[in-house]
Amino acid sequence: METLHGLVEHIVYHNENNGYTVLALMCQGDEVMCTGTMAMVNEGEYIKAEGDYVEHATYGRQFRIASFSIEAPEDLFSIERYLGSGAIKGVGPSLAGRIVKKFKEDSFRIIENEPERLAEVKGISERKAQEIYQQFHDKQDMRQAMMFLSKYGISTAYAVKIYNEYGSRLYDIIRENPYQLAEDVSGIGFRLADDIARRAGIGMDSDYRIRSGVIYVLLQASMNGHVYLPVEELKRQSAEILEISEEAVERQLMNLSIDKKIIIKKIEEQSVVYASTYYYLELSTARMLKNLNVKYEVSLREAEQQIRRIEAEEKISLDEMQKTAVVEAARNGVLVITGGPGTGKTTTINAMIRFFENEGLEIRLAAPTGRAAKRMTEATGYEAQTIHRMLELSGGPEEQAGSHFERNEQNPLESDVIIIDEMSMVDIHLMNALLKAVMPGTRLIMVGDVNQLPSVGPGNVLKDIIQSHCFNVVMLTKIFRQAMESAIIKNAHKINDGEDIDLEVKTPDFFCLKRYQAADIQGVIIALVRDKLPNNVGASVNDIQVLTPMRKGELGVERLNKLLQEYLNPKDETKREKEQGDRLFREGDKVMQIKNNYQLEWEITDRYGIPVEKGVGVFNGDMGRVQEINFFAEQMTVEFDEGRKIVYPFAQLDELELAYAITVHKSQGSEYPAVVMPLLTGPRMLFNRNILYTAVTRAKKCVAIVGSEQTVAQMIHNQREQKRYSGLAVWLNEV
Numbered sequence: 001m002e003t004l005h006g007l008v009e010h011i012v013y014h015n016e017n018n019g020y021t022v023l024a025l026m027c028q029g030d031e032v033m034c035t036g037t038m039a040m041v042n043e044g045e046y047i048k049a050e051g052d053y054v055e056h057a058t059y060g061r062q063f064r065i066a067s068f069s070i071e072a073p074e075d076l077f078s079i080e081r082y083l084g085s086g087a088i089k090g091v092g093p094s095l096a097g098r099i100v101k102k103f104k105e106d107s108f109r110i111i112e113n114e115p116e117r118l119a120e121v122k123g124i125s126e127r128k129a130q131e132i133y134q135q136f137h138d139k140q141d142m143r144q145a146m147m148f149l150s151k152y153g154i155s156t157a158y159a160v161k162i163y164n165e166y167g168s169r170l171y172d173i174i175r176e177n178p179y180q181l182a183e184d185v186s187g188i189g190f191r192l193a194d195d196i197a198r199r200a201g202i203g204m205d206s207d208y209r210i211r212s213g214v215i216y217v218l219l220q221a222s223m224n225g226h227v228y229l230p231v232e233e234l235k236r237q238s239a240e241i242l243e244i245s246e247e248a249v250e251r252q253l254m255n256l257s258i259d260k261k262i263i264i265k266k267i268e269e270q271s272v273v274y275a276s277t278y279y280y281l282e283l284s285t286a287r288m289l290k291n292l293n294v295k296y297e298v299s300l301r302e303a304e305q306q307i308r309r310i311e312a313e314e315k316i317s318l319d320e321m322q323k324t325a326v327v328e329a330a331r332n333g334v335l336v337i338t339g340g341p342g343t344g345k346t347t348t349i350n351a352m353i354r355f356f357e358n359e360g361l362e363i364r365l366a367a368p369t370g371r372a373a374k375r376m377t378e379a380t381g382y383e384a385q386t387i388h389r390m391l392e393l394s395g396g397p398e399e400q401a402g403s404h405f406e407r408n409e410q411n412p413l414e415s416d417v418i419i420i421d422e423m424s425m426v427d428i429h430l431m432n433a434l435l436k437a438v439m440p441g442t443r444l445i446m447v448g449d450v451n452q453l454p455s456v457g458p459g460n461v462l463k464d465i466i467q468s469h470c471f472n473v474v475m476l477t478k479i480f481r482q483a484m485e486s487a488i489i490k491n492a493h494k495i496n497d498g499e500d501i502d503l504e505v506k507t508p509d510f511f512c513l514k515r516y517q518a519a520d521i522q523g524v525i526i527a528l529v530r531d532k533l534p535n536n537v538g539a540s541v542n543d544i545q546v547l548t549p550m551r552k553g554e555l556g557v558e559r560l561n562k563l564l565q566e567y568l569n570p571k572d573e574t575k576r577e578k579e580q581g582d583r584l585f586r587e588g589d590k591v592m593q594i595k596n597n598y599q600l601e602w603e604i605t606d607r608y609g610i611p612v613e614k615g616v617g618v619f620n621g622d623m624g625r626v627q628e629i630n631f632f633a634e635q636m637t638v639e640f641d642e643g644r645k646i647v648y649p650f651a652q653l654d655e656l657e658l659a660y661a662i663t664v665h666k667s668q669g670s671e672y673p674a675v676v677m678p679l680l681t682g683p684r685m686l687f688n689r690n691i692l693y694t695a696v697t698r699a700k701k702c703v704a705i706v707g708s709e710q711t712v713a714q715m716i717h718n719q720r721e722q723k724r725y726s727g728l729a730v731w732l733n734e735v
């Protein structure tokens, strides 16, 4: 380790998120380039830096700072320079000069201890003197806080957030109840808080710890799609992660309930526990949906006449159920249309659009994902948006809390009819947000396939709405002749009905290559994706999607991605790589965003690189390609659909994953020209009908199964699904 003392001459780069800084330091007349994690450092400051010189491939000799501290400037010139550096807002070089001229070496002491005397300087009012003191003080406060927090192993990025949230209260909070952080500071969860608590010497049986742990378990459950947990399940899981007894957990449930952090309810004779927010989310969703369900007087005779006209114009003859769907859509505030592939959902939507258009009503179409919206637009010739966009999502500084929808109860959508496609993917959060923006008097038509996997986010919205029996539901069951010609659609329906499919016949659009060793299967997958399928289906290698039920194992997402990356985008001197934990990203890689982020900004540029459109938000399941890795700026640029480019600071790369292979769960709502699916062995919970059905229905032109035909048969007959705890159907019947 070496020590440098010097003046921060220039800050070349500073990443707000993680504190990573590149700066030029003047040390005895020499300029030294330094890099390091520094939350708070300003041009014009003196620092003492400890670290080592390293040789950087591109930027040459640099000093890598391991730790640093701010030193008081020694001479008048330096004091003046610091004050005038912009570190204190409202003090520029000339004012700094006047302050130093007046107070000389005493300048800092005066600012700190007798700030009122600053007003003796020309151009400084009493108020300004106070402001200068405040800023000077805040800076020192913050520095002190950073030092304190670093003792608890808290990174600079979190330290800044904690400081901004609590100010000087942070000392008490860290010492007494660091679990508070998990509630207030985005990005800090129970695990991290627990770690801090351990360092602060807080006991395993602390009340705060147990309460925070219980909330954490409920939050984890919501990430697995549950809106609540049965009380027994909650006690068991909490006791397990907290390593304490279930009785100790039970004692805190009452306290949490008194504090309104949780709500305990009875559902079908069973005691269940909700995190409060989820309870109110479900309850208000139920209320709003019920309020929307008004009946409209529509004469059946006139409606049928209308439909006949549409049939003639569109040269189509609607099936009885399709006609019923159109009539019911006109008569009800809320309508659900559900059916499998090829049962005429899109055709029905089209007929409805014509029907409402003829009535002079204003219509809006939307779907939960960008891809689904795009497909809806193509199929109807009517512009469809994502639900997020329709509700005018606008980002804010804090995840979730700061971002909000411009369209809500105060500013509802002005539309007579709203048609939502791919409803199975809508979770309780999005449903609630949607309903807030839809006023009674608007017709809401929800279209989807209830046999698809439920939404990734919590809730079982479509299924619950259907099972509540509170609304009109039209089930389309007939598969149209044209659709019948597709082996994909035929087999999808067989799978859904629990019938075996014939894997002996190989058709170009549906075949099974039998292999019984994982290594063989891997080899076949590579050959299919890289060599065979692109030509056969007329798509690029990147459009062909490997879907697997699992994450782990030789045929799980993680292993397959490493393998496919090696073969489809191999190491190459011209492609930069970035390792992040156990992931390796390479320029050109196919990647997927794995959580909703309402803040990340995207930009679409024209061919000269000039931005033509900007926006915020990237969502769980969005796929893109790594365009550039930039080590100097510590960031990676990913290009998503429609050319939306997003710059990820390296610290945020954990929101991305390779996507050559993805789980079937993540594929919901997307369609691919060809789907390749390894199916050998795996847990029964994942190798079920629902998963197979969802995977098969993602393919437009070709399904290639590689593995064991017996596994396929077992999946068709395994109706076991992962249970989802959600109460929407119950509240729909109670409100």
Ligand SMILES: Nc1ncnc2c1ncn2[C@@H]1O[C@H](COP(=O)(O)OP(=O)(O)OP(=O)(O)O)[C@@H](O)[C@H]1O
Pocket (backbone or CB within 6 Å): 316, 317, 318, 319, 322, 339, 340, 341, 342, 343, 344, 345, 346, 347, 348, 480, 481, 482, 483
């Ligand atoms: N009433 C009808 N008479 C004849 N053909 C129809 C009728 N309704 C739909 N079809 C045809 O059946 C096929 C499937 O219809 P459509 O695309 O509307 O179904 P879908 O349920 O939206 O399917 P997917 O979920 O696969 O998109 C299409 O080729 C369509 O032209």
